[in-house]
Amino acid sequence: MRHRSVCDLMTPTAISVQRETTFKEIARLLDEFGVTAVPVVDENGCAVGVVSEADLLRRRGSGSGTNAAADLMSHPAITAAPEWSAVRAARVMEKYKVKRLPVVDSGGQLIGVLSRSDLLQLFLRRDHAIQEEILEDVLALTLRLSPSSLTVEVADGLVTLSGTVSRHSLVPIVLRLCRSVDGVVDVINRLDYEQDDLPVDERTDTQRQKTA
Template sequence: MQNRTVAEVMTWEVVQARPDTPAKELARLLDVHRISGLPVVDGDDKVMGVVSRTDLPALPGDRPGGPAAWPPHPVPRRPAGPRAADGATTAGDVMTTPAVTVHPEHRVADAARLMQRRHVDRLPVVDEEDRLIGITTRRDLLRVFLRPDEQILVEVVGEVLGRALDVPPDEVRVSVRDGLVTLRGTLAHEDDIPAAIGLTWRVDGVVGVVSRLVAREGDNGGPYGEPLRRTRE
């Protein structure tokens, strides 16, 4: 499972738009194909950005409460793109850019972690010249990569904290949600903290590690005493 690639799970036929595609046509494409976002490409099929349903302005007849993408972090946008002939809003106006992309040879595990870190629901797949060749969604990746959170928790507690680091059961609390592991508690030595984070990363199905660990030595365990959230590129 860990060695499966994006090429094995991606969709090769991609619904896409040009920067001058009007917002009304974007909404129609999303509705007809029952998707929540699509890539925007230039004349060479190079990915310029991504449009999500939540990027679109309200249109006459829109129904509230439609599908929405994961709320993204604020990201820079390009200057307003080319307008449609009637001056309407276009994909170039509303797209999020730069797009977060992956290559087909990337591991599913790494793509899932990138998706988690960048808070996106889809990743355009590009070739070595950044031309669009496919797309993969959060659902595609996590269906393959993620294990049930309960299984991850049992392994982190039993194998990482218990067997590898010999941490007493009441010293560290572990919680897991959608493959993101949070570690809270106190370890005997400062060096145990990066060890716990690194070993947790090796557990199959983990897409991120949030450390709220402190060392018993010293007042706050040094630099590791601060909350730390890591995801792998």
């Protein structure tokens, strides 16, 4: 299975400004391109900070005379690497309470921007594509299970699994792999098993996940 990375989801032609870019020019760019923040880069194209609408409004409201990106920006820039998973990027956004992440290469140079709306594209994936990946990649190729023994239903990204697997220990593995598929919102477990090979404590955890 190949999951889409930050590189797949980001906007590669990122708008950026220099340290000396003025307040007025930054405001114009935000309005022209319909974005809420813009990365600030140095003379080598490396991301050094970010100026957001909030930064502009906060500085404007403070009455400060500063007018250049170097004084307006939040720094250091909270960045993402192109090889990051979407989950990792989302966690960084949540941790630092930011809506956009400049994406930089190994040398720190700006190569794109990832926004929350870019991450949401994962959950706009068609149900049929999700179902197909689970049947073919997760069940058949990865787990070597017969897709005919299981039923996979997908509605608005919600996956319902039913049918019978050979061993109880396979159930949490199937659930974990299905939840990792791009576009899956959650998984409802209605799986049965032929042989109960789990320790007692793990059986309880698995039963809690099962929806009747």
